[in-house]
Structure formats: structure tokens, C-alpha cells
Amino acid sequence: MAKTSVLDVINSKDRVNVCAPMVRYSKLPFRELVRKYNVDITYSPMILADVFKNSEMARETDYSTNEADDPVVVQFAASNGVDLAAAAEMVAPFAGGIDLNCGCPQKWAIQEHIGSYLMSDPEAVRDMVKTVKGRVNIPCSIKIRVHPDLKETYEFVKRAESVGVDFLTVHGRTRKQKSTEPVNFEGIKLVKETASVPVIANGSIFSNKDAEEMYERTGVNGVMSARGLLQNPAFFAGYEVPPWECIEEYVRLALAYGTNHFIFHHHLMYMFEDIMSKAERKTFNSLSSIPAILDHLESNWGLDVTKLV
Numbered sequence: 001m002a003k004t005s006v007l008d009v010i011n012s013k014d015r016v017n018v019c020a021p022m023v024r025y026s027k028l029p030f031r032e033l034v035r036k037y038n039v040d041i042t043y044s045p046m047i048l049a050d051v052f053k054n055s056e057m058a059r060e061t062d063y064s065t066n067e068a069d070d071p072v073v074v075q076f077a078a079s080n081g082v083d084l085a086a087a088a089e090m091v092a093p094f095a096g097g098i099d100l101n102c103g104c105p106q107k108w109a110i111q112e113h114i115g116s117y118l119m120s121d122p123e124a125v126r127d128m129v130k131t132v133k134g135r136v137n138i139p140c141s142i143k144i145r146v147h148p149d150l151k152e153t154y155e156f157v158k159r160a161e162s163v164g165v166d167f168l169t170v171h172g173r174t175r176k177q178k179s180t181e182p183v184n185f186e187g188i189k190l191v192k193e194t195a196s197v198p199v200i201a202n203g204s205i206f207s208n209k210d211a212e213e214m215y216e217r218t219g220v221n222g223v224m225s226a227r228g229l230l231q232n233p234a235f236f237a238g239y240e241v242p243p244w245e246c247i248e249e250y251v252r253l254a255l256a257y258g259t260n261h262f263i264f265h266h267h268l269m270y271m272f273e274d275i276m277s278k279a280e281r282k283t284f285n286s287l288s289s290i291p292a293i294l295d296h297l298e299s300n301w302g303l304d305v306t307k308l309v
């Protein structure tokens, strides 16, 4: 069955809650989990468009979905329209939107002319959006950062809009800023005022209070959270810490869909961060296999393994 258009979701609501793209983490089990707690739209982790286009193995491992995984945006990193459009065409029947990553700040990404490198190459972004829009019939968005000089951000947004980008997500930090630095509300507001398409704001949304502040200060159409949802996948539903049912449901989904020890463990470490005592965290974080983690949860948290099947 075709996926729901994410643009239709954005247009049908006053405000949308979005789970950010997260390499390794925003995979199928986590996407299904956060949807149970008031998340309207989810993103796949960033996928390298050229590798996806060329490798059958990458296509099998980088993106898996099912009927319940809806609405979902597939995010690509690309440096040119040929790679991006080819990859977009392959996933279009299984996605509600395609997003181009213009925010990844890592050195290797800059060297490959992908991610936040693109913030200094608005023409490349314009070409890629134009090519994708000519080839697939699902919404195409970009996830950007702000520039140190907001005039550049204004020009950047205008260019992307001129070739039909359907909506934008803006992380209110420059490519050199760390995630601990404050979010630039003025920059996000400028993007919202510049664009005639919907704008989603990203950066340090850890609670509904943070979301409210973002709406009040910028007037955006939605908010996207990454670290906030890793720590508490239920915060959009009003929970201050993840309720036990949420943690248990993550365990069930991760085991049902299959996961590796590293990702499974890390998700749980994030969720338990504000719940376990320092001493228990130390023990928990040193567990070295999925069975050891399940044993710990059974003995200390009352995990009922019979409920997992």
C-alpha cells in the first residue's frame, strides 16, 4: 500500500511532531515506538544515495519498512542529482517523502561534498531538488542548518523554493556549532518568514515546553527532536521520563524486528539515563550481550519475557 504523503500530514495539522533522522537509531523499531507516543512523522537514518543506488546489499540493510511504518521520510546524503534521483526513484513506492541532508557536519561528509558542505553550495542543492522533483511524485524536502550570516540562509531558502522544495527542516545551529550551544531562534524565524512552504524547527527540543517555546518564538509548522526522543521516546505524549511500558515496548519491537547488541544497548542506555541510579547505570552499561541485558531487566525491572512474543 502506498505511504501517506508527509506534506498532507503537515498540511492537515496546526503543529506536527517529528522524530529526527538519526544514523543507527531512527530505524524501524524506534520509528514504530515513537509513533505510539504522539509523533506524527518519522525519518529514516541518513542513507548514502550513491551506495544505495549501486549496492543491492545496501538496499537490503539501509532501509526496511512495513505497512505500519507510515508516515515516513527517507533521508539521503548526496552530492549530485544523478545519485539522488536514482536512489529516490527506488524508495519512492515505499516512502511518504524524500529528504536531502544538508546538515551533517562530520569531516568525511564535507570531504565528500555531502551533508553540511551543501550549505555553501546552494546551486548544487537547487539542482538536486529540481532533478528529484522531475523524477518522483512524492514530497521532497531539505534539512538545513543556519549560516553564520543569515542573509546567506535567506538566499539559500529562496533558491530551494524556486525549484519546488515541498517543505524545509531547519536545525538552528551553524555547521560549526556544537549541539550544546544555544539554538538560534532568530535564524529559524527568518527561515519561516522567508519560506512560503511549511517549516519544521529542530534543535534542543526535549519537552513539550521546549516545543511550545519554539512555536511562540518562530511560528513554525512543526518541531523535530533527536536527542530528546532518544532519552524519552514518550515526551511528546506528556511523559517526563519514559514510562516502563515504553521501555518494554522498545525491547519487544527491537527483538521482533531484529537488532544488534550495540544499538539495542544504546537505546536502552539513553532511555534509562534519568531513571537508573548512577551505580545501576554503571552495571547496566557494562552488560555485553542481549541475553545479559534481558536478564538484568527481568531481575531488576520486572521485564516479563513471555510478553515479548
Ligand SMILES: Cc1cc2nc3c(=O)[nH]c(=O)nc-3n(C[C@H](O)[C@H](O)[C@H](O)COP(=O)(O)O)c2cc1C
Binding pocket: 020, 021, 022, 023, 024, 025, 044, 045, 046, 075, 101, 103, 104, 143, 171, 179, 202, 203, 204, 205, 224, 225, 226, 227, 228
Ligand atoms: C545519534 C544521532 C544521529 C544523527 N543522525 C542524523 C542523520 O542521519 N541525519 C541528519 O540529518 N541528522 C542527524 N543527526 C542530527 C539530528 O537529526 C538533529 O539535527 C540534531 O541532533 C539536533 O537536534 P536535537 O537538538 O533534537 O538533538 C543525528 C543526531 C544524533 C544525536
